[in-house]
Amino acid sequence: MYTALFAHIAQYVPFSDADATLLQPYLGHQTVARKEHLLTEGHVCTANYFVRQGCLRTYLVTEKGTEQTIQFGIENWWLTDYASLDNHLPSQFNIQAIENTEVVVLEQRVQEEVFRQLPQLERYFRVLLQKSAAAALFRLKFLYTLSGEARYHHFNDRFPGFVQRVPQYMLASYLGFTPEFLSKIRAKVGHR
Amino acid sequence: MYTALFAHIAQYVPFSDADATLLQPYLGHQTVARKEHLLTEGHVCTANYFVRQGCLRTYLVTEKGTEQTIQFGIENWWLTDYASLDNHLPSQFNIQAIENTEVVVLEQRVQEEVFRQLPQLERYFRVLLQKSAAAALFRLKFLYTLSGEARYHHFNDRFPGFVQRVPQYMLASYLGFTPEFLSKIRAKVGHR
């Protein structure tokens, strides 16, 4: 049930079987059906989610009523809206399953106790968040310096299986352009 | 010398005078003249910088040779390139002073020892990084959903003093458009 998460933690900090036994009662497990939401905008985000299997996305609904995909989360990634989680504010984002997904749930209300009993998890999350900060810098570089078409190719080269895994309108949205434009790009290179 | 940093830490975690005395020998202090660099792309980033006074920016040089400003860092902010810092890789970014600036320097090579002696700093940085992750989500929302002109107004409303503090071509770059376009926007509303 939680072995993927425990293995992930052990990659970064000392984490014994006893530690795992200690942590387990604080964790939840949830199966999320395709299209089902873990977080809906306007509601307070109450947990941090670790993807055990499957794929999630964070998106928002624009003033025009269209969906803007902000990020994807696949296996071994944590996903949450920290602004909402930490400040108990209604979230501006949605977290939704793109395919049937299984997540490990760390509720905000037990997080402090978890850190008290397993202080090395402070370090685990700090290290992961540093990786996330590094990725955010590259994401901005990507968005600011590449054309829409170059972004598609760059992404496709980097994550070749992704294009088949997620609907194309979501991918287009994530990459910052319209599905119509994505069709045009793909037609140009024979649907790679 | 380090009182601003110590006060900042004490906002988030228990931090006594004894803790401050313990940390101090591991810190450096640097005055950076306007336009001087703390990090140059192609070099490995060796430290995390806390802005005591002044203003920094992270930027990159595009393939066309133009500068793309990615972020600003003002008082009480930490600034670094985590990808380079943590993995000892040459950085793709530059960190430069926009005005005369004073920073507290936490070198990567002493960081582990600092965490060993002051474990609450693991928590301090985790909390700050969570805020940073929250801000990154909002930054993407901002970039994806607002027009160039709306981004200018939104930013100006939020940080009214900033527009006078940084050169306009840097602000335009940060907001994702050309300086020419920024001139047009400002002419429209009578140079606010």
Added chain:
DNA sequence: GGTGTTTCTTGAACTAGATTAAGTTTTCTT
């Protein structure tokens, strides 16, 4: 298998912002 819904594709018309070019103003250096 049939029907309804969602996703993808195509093409014409449109537009937000970029590019090019150059003049003006401000700042910096000596």
Added chain:
DNA sequence: AAGAAAACTTAATCTAGTTCAAGAAACACC
């Protein structure tokens, strides 16, 4: 104070990507 460099402004032309519209294809449900 003078000259050079950097930053800002202005306007015409251009373009990457959007919008609009609708048909085709794929998927979901009963």
